[in-house]
Amino acid sequence: xxxxxxxxEFTDEALAEIAEGYTREAGVRNLEREIGAxxxxxxxxxxxxxxxxxxxxxxxxxxxxxxRRRFLAEVEMRRRTSAPGVAAGLAWTPAGGEILFVEAxxxxxxxxxxxxxxxxxxxxxxxxxxxxxVRANARVWGSSLPGxxxxxxxxHVHVPAGAIPKDGxxxxxxxxxxxxxxxxxxxxxxxxxxxxxxTLAGKVLPIGGLKEKALAAQRAEIPRVIAPRxxxxxxxxxxxxxxxxxxxxxxxxxxxxxxxxxEERPAAGRRGRSRPASRERVAARPR
Numbered sequence: 194x195x196x197x198x199x200x201x202e203f204t205d206e207a208l209a210e211i212a213e214g215y216t217r218e219a220g221v222r223n224l225e226r227e228i229g230a231x232x233x234x235x236x237x238x239x240x241x242x243x244x245x246x247x248x249x250x251x252x253x254x255x256x257x258x259x260x261r262r263r264f265l266a267e268v269e270m271r272r273r274t275s276a277p278g279v280a281a282g283l284a285w286t287p288a289g290g291e292i293l294f295v296e297a298x299x300x301x302x303x304x305x306x307x308x309x310x311x312x313x314x315x316x317x318x319x320x321x322x323x324x325x326x327v328r329a330n331a332r333v334w335g336s337s338l339p340g341x342x343x344x345x346x347x348x349h350v351h352v353p354a355g356a357i358p359k360d361g362x363x364x365x366x367x368x369x370x371x372x373x374x375x376x377x378x379x380x381x382x383x384x385x386x387x388x389x390x391x392t393l394a395g396k397v398l399p400i401g402g403l404k405e406k407a408l409a410a411q412r413a414e415i416p417r418v419i420a421p422r423x424x425x426x427x428x429x430x431x432x433x434x435x436x437x438x439x440x441x442x443x444x445x446x447x448x449x450x451x452x453x454x455x456e457e458r459p460a461a462g463r464r465g466r467s468r469p470a471s472r473e474r475v476a477a478r479p480r
Contacts, residue, residue: 196236203228203250210252213412214262227259234258274383278375280454282367283388283409283418284359285402290409292386293364295352297371302347310352313360320350322393323369326447330395331376333448338376348372363400365391366419366450379455386410387419387454395447399423404430407439416440419453 211231216223235248256262274281274294284293308320328343350368352359366389374381388406390398399421410418422443428436442453 196232196239199247200239201232201235201248201250203231204252206252207250207255210255211259214255215259231255231258274381277378277380278371280367280371280374280381281386281415282364283386283406284361284364285405290402290405290407292409292413292415293352293359293367295350295364295367295371297348297350297368297375299346299348299375301345304344305347307347307349308351309349310354311359312352315362316352316360316364319362319365319391320368323365323391324348324350324372326391326393326395327369327372327376331373342376348375362390362398363388363402365389366397366447369447370450370454373451374455377455379457381454382417382456384415385417385419385454386413386415387450389419389421389444389450391447397421397444397446397450403427407431407435407441411435411439417442419444419450421445 208228211227212224215227231250231254235250278297280295282293282295284291306321306324308317312320331338331343350371352364367387369391370381370387373379386406388400388403390400392398403420403424404427406420407418410416416438417440419442422445425441425443428441444450444453
């Protein structure tokens with residue numbers, strides 16, 4: 194790009210802005226490209242008579258040179274879980290891990306399930322399995338719904354970012370949690386994201402890509418991850434500093450997922466409080 198090292202400097206906040214707002218990958222190739230784009234623009238300005246002084250690139254300069262963020266800040270997105278019916282899941286993509294929000298709502302109808310968000314067949318089947326399990330066990334979690342509620346209401350499950358194809362079974366527990374949150378009126382903890390396949394018997398099966406998903410949660414400043422107990426051995430693949438910073442809750446049933454994920458039912462006029470940790474809760478901060 195024609196610049197000497199002593200002609201430009203990137204602050205830590207500038208590099209973080211590029212990584213979080215303009216790239217999405219497990220490696221650094223796109224990060225290098227975006228840094229190179231900034232350097233070329235600085236070199237062009239200097240060539241056009243902009244002076245030869247050393248330039249310090251901060252967050253503001255990154256946005257001026259690269260334009261608006263290409264990726265919405267996930268830290269802001271996670272606030273959506275403050276309303277019942279929304280849960281944060283974790284997905285694996287070829288570019289790395291992603292936060293995957295699942296939204297559920299209900300309205301008068303004939304007991305049908307509507308699923309949107311450009312989902313593949315496997316993810317649609319996961320949504321159907323989640324709803325079937327919730328229908329059979331709704332009262333277990335304190336729902337005060339009448340017995341015919343599921344027959345007289347339709348449920349719509351939506352996974353935003355509809356332009357991006359999504360598939361795989363690992364959103365099963367997220368979908369079940371979103372629906373239970375909806376029917377019980379209990380919001381999902383905003384500090385928690387989850388991943389795991391759900392069976393009709395309520396068991397949580399292992400998934401792939403736990404390392405990439407944990408990195409996505411860290412990037413979104415979500416410090417707590419619920420994952421299948423059978424993935425506990427995968428902690429060895431996660432960097433030590435990440436294991437220290439985050440809390441991993443390993444579960445083998447949807448009952449444990451809901452106990453760890455849902456807020457307590459709020460009293461009238463008051464916000465709900467987080468559930469106390471169960472004695473059955475599995476290792477959170479591995480040594």
